[in-house]
Amino acid sequence: MKVIRVLGMGNILNGDDGIGVHVLNELRRKCLPENIELIDIGSQVLDILSFCDGAEKIIIIDAARNGNKPGHIYHIGTNDLSHSSSFPMVLHNFKLSHILRTSKKIFGKDFLKRIVIIGVEVNNIEPKIGLSKRMVEVMSRLVVLILNEIKK
């Protein structure tokens, strides 16, 4: 069976940072086929790799800060990720682009073709439960986007 994995990233204790996980919760309400796996991986950017084995396609949803208006949706191919050659001071500072570069070495060059990243420009990142109004507004668009990705 062709497995498609949707990875929601972010910390739900940090307001909009948890958008990825909130989207997953929304998707859980849909009747998705069995081959779609929804996984809340919290802020463990580092461990995305562990969730890539055996998946035909991996859709990552994450909060983004890229200078656009809150609610702006990025539909990102892996080549667009900024490549930083600096390295992290501590473990928390791993960037998604770092992990994806490492993934090529582990899973092979073609691996990145299996990955889709959906980012959402976020508003408030602060210790708080729940999303800001703008995030709630874009939720349905995000869900449709992901469902389309799943169907592709």
Added chain:
Amino acid sequence: MGQKRIVTINPLNRVEGDLEVKVEIKDGRVVDACSSGVAFRGFERLLLKRDPMDALVFTCRVCGICSISHSTASSIALRNAFNARMEPNAYFIRNVVLAAEILMNHLLHFYALFMIDFTNKKYSKRSDYKEIVKRFSFLRGTSYIRAMKARKDFLAFLGLFIGKWPNTLALQPGGITKAINTSEIARALAVLSDLRDFIENDLLGCEVESFLEINDVKVLNKWVNEHVEKDLGLFLSLAEETGLKNLGKGIGRFISCGGYELPDGTTWYKSGYYDDKLKPFQQEKIAEDIRFSYFEDYEGSRHPFAGSTEPNAEKKVAYSWIKAPRYNGKVVEVGPIARMVINKFPFVTALMNDSGINVYTRSLARVYEILVLLKRVEEWIKEIDPEKPFYIIHEKSKNAKGFGIIEAARGILGHWINIENNKIKSYQIITPTAWNMSPKDSDRRPGAAEQALIGTPIEDEKNPVEIGHVIRSFDPCLFCSVHVMKGKGIRGQKRIESRGERGKKPSVSLFRSSKSL
């Protein structure tokens, strides 16, 4: 010397992190250091007035790397408050997964952070530089990639025991809510054996057991000469020649709260307070000072049961969002080296007697603990009996207090809960990084890492890799940027203003940098 020019360098070429270390250099040495947490976290406040059991849902998300550690501390605090009991199986499984999280942390720290520093251009004249770069380059090094793969493959191990990683809810006050059967145990042992293969083939070049037999420095030196082609051997030969023993001198005072509870009521790691001599550890002697932290002032220092987390971004003297925990009023160091000194591991004691507490001993103790824990995990798995229960249902108290203090990867982690009328009245967390990276206290005594930084010789101010070595030897759990200042006090007006500005938006706390994607 004495120039008014301020040199602000971020040697890591990155935007600011959650932790900022500023050092002032004079005549090629660090003369002052300020370690500042630059973001208000205050997750404790989210817990107020909630159901006590919610703590389990929230606290595992406090840290992305130490999810199980927070779950463990939180569930122990609740168990303590509710007088809950656990079955032996629960003790062993909790120990297995906590130890697994910690040893994976250490492995990652070694490969993905610590060793990368040696690819710095400062070392480019070394004859083995090419080899170092080949193995340890960030994102490219052959050993780096193998270590990342080992971590990737290992996480299935945690899934088998506690259902998922991160943010599991399987760790409860009454034990473990996921039972494990014989075939799952067999699979877990196979995953563990792959990890052992990586450690023996790539890190050590010998069996774990034979390395653990080394108990003195002469034997270690001989071992290094024979194993330079492996990763630990290369590190140790580098460490000797690059003077890591002279960097990051420790204050020599340690605490360990004891770690890994056993069914007989004891802990596998013993607790203690080490200050030349070993004394008993008492949690009542923990208190937090906030003189230089962005929190509403209170008189003196407070035990976490009496503590508060009221932010005050305008506080003029403050320079950190981290509080300054002290033990019996003293600055202490926590971490793998602390627990291994207190537990009198002959290997670590020999290292300490030989060169004291420094970047070298701190880092080697961390790697050593990988091996120690791997062996323990194998033993604890054998103790699990799938036929016996894993969980005991418990009562909940309407009004109660409880605490859970554990040894996490970076040192002691404490959770204190106060329940009133079935609701959380107060919840306080003290992380290991707060102990090691704390700011100064009311008596103006710098924190453990600040003290370790003072005196550090800096060869090239534009490339202060030495500071990286010192900070990394503590493995701080917040991401960190470094600023070097020359000729002007680091506690000058400018810095305080900039803190204040940031303070107006006190809650920006990015746990991961994926936002910059």
